[in-house]
Amino acid sequence: MWEYTDKVKEAFLKPQNVGEIPDADAVGEVGSIVCGDALKLFLKIDKASGKITDAKFQTFGCASAIASSSALTELVKDKTLDEALEISNIDIADYLGGLPDQKMHCSVMGREALEAAIAQYRGQPVRQKEEGRLVCKCFDVTGEKIRKVAVENHLTTVDEITNFTKAGGGCGECRPDIEAILSDLWSVSRVHETPAGPRKLTNLQKIALIQEIIETQVRPSLQADNGDIELIDIEGDKVIVALRGMCTGCLMSDVTIKGIQAKLRELVSAAITVETR
Amino acid sequence: MQTIYLDNNATTRTDPDVLAEMLPYLADLYGNPSSMHTFGGQLHKKIEEARAKLADLLKADPSEIIFTSCGTESDNTAIMNALETHPRKRHIITTRVEHPAVLNFSQHLGRKGYRITYLPVNDAGRLDMEMLTRSLDDDTALVTIMFANNETGVVFPIDEIAGLLEGRGILFHTDAVQAVGKLPIDLNTLKVDMLSLSGHKLHAPKGIGALYVRRGGRFYPYIIGGHQEMSRRAGTENVASIIGLGKAAALARGFLTEEAAAVSRLRDRLEAGLLGSCPDVRINGDTKNRLPNTTNISFEYVEGEAILLRLNEYQICASSGSACTSGSLEPSHVLRAMGVPYTAVHGSIRFSLSRFTTGEEIDRVLQVMPGIIRELRQLSPFGRGSLTL
Structure with missing residues (x-):
């Protein structure tokens, strides 16, 4: 069960500003029924003052999606469009006394609906999905959105990105891509903090790491070709293995061993050598 | 309200009669059934009584019942047993709609190099029996298919599947966690090799499960240690909960008829x-x-x-x-x-x-x-x- 604050519960059970504005000046629509949540935001805007005089919403989604929508409509009222655009997803979450980590994407959806509505009103092109490269195919999330949300909310891990955008929360195939986006995004500021270079490992850590790499990265691909590998021993930087199954006597076995050596040199230490028994 | x-x-709610039977064993009768003294050793008899009651519900022999800690442990044990006793075989058949205790464990084994077939279901949740038949081969160690689905309640034709597998040297396990206590199960006639159940789905407390393993086959334990459960599941017995599960099984027999x-x-x-x-x-x-x-x-x-x-x-x-x-x-x-x-x-x-x-x-x-x-x-x-x- 989610730990919702009393404010979230209240906004869910008695949401404010529910419904449509038939003669709305701006409409912002985000999400889809397939993804599990969708929000349609209606704004009434006074042309003279540029202020939002009324806001209503329709939301398909869980308690926090409905509560975030209610909070959003409360927050934007009586604000000019520029003031409204200052409202971040964090402001929406704060208004509700916070959201569970895994539900932060609900506040992001609110912010997106607001952007979409104001862009429509101003006649700006509504940002198309195709504009950025699609990273998460399960939830239709582009790299551009991941970068934007990461910067706005100071997100550094893939799990945080999933909580805020849902990206990576489906099949999980794009998690390495998200990782790459994050390291790309934050590397500039990090280079100065920690010097690059392989971490110094103790012998035990090194043995464990080599075992893990062989078990998770080498073995499955050999087994896919009906081969197999056994780790015999590790003496200092010398890794001794035995090839099994179809690998035994395979003409390509030297190449296989070189490949394993390259992988271990990259991931463990440049001094590693791999030999067969 | x-x-x-x-x-x-x-x-499920722990049946008040189940709780009443358990309480003495959570209080004064705290002995270890493996002990030599009467204080502990007398509990062994209570465990065997509970085993007999559970066997009775399933029309099994008491020696075919192994107490475990939960349904998940029973499922994991059953799958590993099939692989350990058939080390040359590397293929498992299951379904796309299994409980995570089977589904995620199968995926884990898939990553370890085993070949896993996930049978599809149709729009009513019925199993593709033809694909099951086509998927069987000499490399198949185990077919593991749930008795009844936890989300929809759809019951699979376990009897028919058992018939299909008979005499082929392929073990058949069914996760019957949702079925035991809700549907009559007669293991005299139903030819499954292994069947998992969980206490807290039939008004016993959480933390107790059982695995039925048909007599005559080999068995390889999953939890290894002491001699408990005839060396088939190590670890000091959860005495009170085992007694509770026995009582719950006896009550379930009445439920099934009335x-x-x-x-x-x-x-x-x-x-x-x-x-x-x-x-x-x-x-x-x-x-x-x-x-x-x-x-x-x-x-x-x-x-x-x-x-x-x-x-x-x-x-x-x-x-x-x-x-x-x-x-x-x-x-x-x-x-x-x-x-x-x-x-x-x-x-x-x-x-x-x-x-x-x-x-x-x-x-x-x-x-x-x-x-x-x-x-x-x-x-x-x-x-x-x-x-x-």
């Missing part, structure tokens, strides 16, 4: 009432082959977590296959395997009854549900007239 508990496929039909009638009344009072509703799964206590209903255009939390305001407990309740961001793998449209998956609600469910409780649900659905649909941008898919 009284809690209306309609989430019995998640867990009360199962009454629960089924209440379920049907709930279902018919909801279909009659809420538009755009569908029942998920094969209603002809179904557990007597389960219904899985989709309310289109509204999201399941929102429904559950509105029900929670009335202290009505149910569950949902929606993404927001799954802990991941993906909605129910069972309903998706059945090809239920996403619109309906997100709005799916499971009600699961028990012998403690009353007609008044069903009436109360029927009274509040239409209002909840109407209000949430008013909030929703989707639905009749405004459907923008």
Whole structure:
């Protein structure tokens, strides 16, 4: 069960500003029924003052999606469009006394609906999905959105990105891509903090790491070709293995061993050598 | 306000008679059944009595029952047993709609290099039997197929599958966690090699399960250590819970003959009432082959977590296959395997009854549900007239 604050519960059970504005000046629509949540935001805007005089919403989604929508409509009222655009997803979450980590994407959806509505009103092109490269195919999330949300909310891990955008929360195939986006995004500021270079490992850590790499990265691909590998021993930087199954006597076995050596040199230490028994 | 508990496929109330039987063993009679002294050793007899009661419910021999800590442990043990006793075979057949205890363990084995076949189901949740037949080969160590589905209640033709596998040297395991205590099971005639069950799904407490292993086959333990359970499952016995499971099994025998039909009638009344009072509703799964206590209903255009939390305001407990309740961001793998449209998956609600469910409780649900659905649909941008898919 989610730990919702009393404010979230209240906004869910008695949401404010529910419904449509038939003669709305701006409409912002985000999400889809397939993804599990969708929000349609209606704004009434006074042309003279540029202020939002009324806001209503329709939301398909869980308690926090409905509560975030209610909070959003409360927050934007009586604000000019520029003031409204200052409202971040964090402001929406704060208004509700916070959201569970895994539900932060609900506040992001609110912010997106607001952007979409104001862009429509101003006649700006509504940002198309195709504009950025699609990273998460399960939830239709582009790299551009991941970068934007990461910067706005100071997100550094893939799990945080999933909580805020849902990206990576489906099949999980794009998690390495998200990782790459994050390291790309934050590397500039990090280079100065920690010097690059392989971490110094103790012998035990090194043995464990080599075992893990062989078990998770080498073995499955050999087994896919009906081969197999056994780790015999590790003496200092010398890794001794035995090839099994179809690998035994395979003409390509030297190449296989070189490949394993390259992988271990990259991931463990440049001094590693791999030999067969 | 009284809690209306309609989430019995998640867990059940410990029957007061079960609890009463257990209490002495949580207090004064705290001995270890393996001890030489009478104080501990006398408990061994109580464990064997419980084993006999559970065997009785399943029409099995007491020697075929191994007590475990839960359904998941039973499932993991069964699968590993098949692989350990057939080390040359590297193929497992299961289904796409299994409980995570089997599904995630199979995926884990897949990553370890085993070949796993996941059988599909049709839109009613029925198994593709033809594909099962086609998937069997000399490399197949195990077929593991659930007895009844926890989300939809759909019952698989375990008897027919057992017949198909007989004499082929392939072990057959069924996860019967949802079926035991709800459906009659006769292991004299039903030729499964292994069957998993869990205490807390049949009014025993949490933390106790069992694995049935047919006599005559080899068995390789999963938890290795002491000699308990005839060296088939090490670890000091959970004495009080084993005694509780024995009592629960004895009570379940009575339930199967007398009360199962009454629960089924209440379920049907709930279902018919909801279909009659809420538009755009569908029942998920094969209603002809179904557990007597389960219904899985989709309310289109509204999201399941929102429904559950509105029900929670009335202290009505149910569950949902929606993404927001799954802990991941993906909605129910069972309903998706059945090809239920996403619109309906997100709005799916499971009600699961028990012998403690009353007609008044069903009436109360029927009274509040239409209002909840109407209000949430008013909030929703989707639905009749405004459907923008």
